[in-house]
Amino acid sequence: MALAFSTADPEITLEEESAKKIIFKVEIPPDSRARTKDVGVTLTLVGKILADTASAGNAADSTAKIMAWSVVPSEKKEAYRSVKVKVKSGGIVTRQYELPNAFIVDYSEDFDNADGIGEFTLTLKQMKNKLADVKVTGGFSE
Amino acid sequence: MGFRLKVTGGKDIEMNESILTAVHFISDTPDTSDARSTDLGVILKIVGRINFSLGAQIADATVDVASWALMPSDQADCYRNVQVQVVSGGQIVRQYTYPNAFVMDYLEDLNDEEGVGTWTLLLKQKKDLTDKVELKGNFEA
Numbered sequence: 001m002a003l004a005f006s007t008a009d010p011e012i013t014l015e016e017e018s019a020k021k022i023i024f025k026v027e028i029p030p031d032s033r034a035r036t037k038d039v040g041v042t043l044t045l046v047g048k049i050l051a052d053t054a055s056a057g058n059a060a061d062s063t064a065k066i067m068a069w070s071v072v073p074s075e076k077k078e079a080y081r082s083v084k085v086k087v088k089s090g091g092i093v094t095r096q097y098e099l100p101n102a103f104i105v106d107y108s109e110d111f112d113n114a115d116g117i118g119e120f121t122l123t124l125k126q127m128k129n130k131l132a133d134v135k136v137t138g139g140f141s142e
Numbered sequence: 143m144g145f146r147l148k149v150t151g152g153k154d155i156e157m158n159e160s161i162l163t164a165v166h167f168i169s170d171t172p173d174t175s176d177a178r179s180t181d182l183g184v185i186l187k188i189v190g191r192i193n194f195s196l197g198a199q200i201a202d203a204t205v206d207v208a209s210w211a212l213m214p215s216d217q218a219d220c221y222r223n224v225q226v227q228v229v230s231g232g233q234i235v236r237q238y239t240y241p242n243a244f245v246m247d248y249l250e251d252l253n254d255e256e257g258v259g260t261w262t263l264l265l266k267q268k269k270d271l272t273d274k275v276e277l278k279g280n281f282e283a
Contacts, residue, residue, distance in 0.1 A: 051235045051280065064236075064279030070169035071275060074178040103178035109167040109236065111228050113159070116143060118228065118235065128176035 001089040005045060007081040007102075012069070014047065018061040020119075021046040022085055024097055024136070041126045041134050043085065043099060049109060049118030063109075063120055070107035070122075079103055083124060093142055098135040101127040143235075146227040147188060152219035155206045157190065163260070164189040165226055167238055167277075184267045184275050185246070186226060186238055192250065192259035204261055211248030211263070220244055224265060234283050239276040242268040 003019035006012065023044040028036045052060035072079045083102040087095040106123040126134050144159035166187040171179040192204050213220040224243040228236040243265045252259035267275050 049235060051230045051233045059280035064277075067167070067169075067236075067277050067279065071182065071184060071272065071277065073182065073273065074180045079178040104169070105171055105173055105175070107169040109165075111143060111145065111165045111236070113143060113145070113163045116230070118143075123173075125175075127178075 001087065001094075003045075004086040004088065005047075005083070006085075007069075007083050009081060010065075010078060012062055012065045012081075014063070014066070015050075015061050017048070018050060018063060019045060019047045022087065022097075024095075039131055040128065041099065041131060042105070043083070043097060043102070043124045045085070045122045045124070047120055047122075049111075049120055051117070066107065066120065066122060067109065070104050074103075080127060087138075088142070091141055093138060093140055095136065095138040098137075099124060099126045100133045101130045103127060144229045145188075146229065148225045149207075149210070149222050151222040152210065153206050155203050155210075157203050159229075161193050161204065162188065162190045165228060165236075165238075167236070182272055183269060184240070184272050186224065186240060186243070186265045188226065188263045188265070190261055190263075192252065192261055194258070207261065207263060208248065208250065211245045213245075215244075221268060229283055232283050234281050235279060237276075237278040237281075239278075240265065240267040241274050241276075242271045244268060 002016045003022055004016055005014040005019050025042040027040045029038055049063045050060040080101045080103050083099045085097045086093050102124045105125050109120045111118040145162035145165050147157040149155035168185040170183045221242045221244050224240045226238045227234050246266050247264035249262045
């Protein structure tokens with residue numbers, strides 16, 4: 001199973017070896033008595049922070065660009081980006097998640113002296129008034 | 143993977159991989175927001191050992207961190223410039239610079255099982271100056 005993460009405008013493409021785990025969540029308030037309008041779509045991505053030791057200065061990954069995105073203030077257009085995540089296994093795209101107006105809720109980086117590499121956790125949400133634009137597809141070949 | 147810490151603007155503090163064991167960077171906004179929030183906080187969590195130098199030859203820099211944590215908010219140097227580097231294979235994987243960091247939490251843990259204690263420091267950049275935080279990655283050491 002491989003995960004491909006990318007955003008458009010500005011572009012970030014995360015290498016497949018960097019992405020470790022993806023969680024797609026559709027949430028409604030658990031105390032609602034009937035189907036609610038208050039639906040939220042959250043995407044959590046966990047991945048590795050790799051360094052290219054062969055040539056210092058050349059990153060083996062693009063996680064630094066996600067870090068920069070995480071501190072973009074809400075007044076700026078770039079706070080919202082179009083995100084696409086593909087889950088591929090055996091030549092088939094099992095899932096493709098598209099969040100055309102995603103923003104970062106939380107981003108964290110963890111480094112430990114016991115591990116050789118770092119780990120990041122990215123939590124994204126689709127802008128709530130544009131929830132209908134979220135696309136989940138799957139089961140097609142590339 | 144090694145960590146280096148440099149605190150300036152008060153009593154200068156410097157630490158390296160012999161003391162520091164973990165670094166966490168957190169960019170935090172309210173989880174319940176419907177759209178990107180302006181309430182952005184940038185946090186840094188640093189974990190290290192309370193090391194002692196045999197014969198007290200090297201001054202213990204962790205004491206200076208503890209006294210920074212105790213500082214009342216009316217003093218100017220409770221806000222300090224903090225720089226943390228994550229180094230791996232001749233490369234600076236990450237460099238976090240918080241020019242106006244303050245201590246949110248400081249914790250020391252000592253017991254009779256381990257030879258040295260550990261401490262955890264939670265820092266935040268002053269919230270109206272969040273855009274002054276400098277985040278860099280992947281350059282030569």
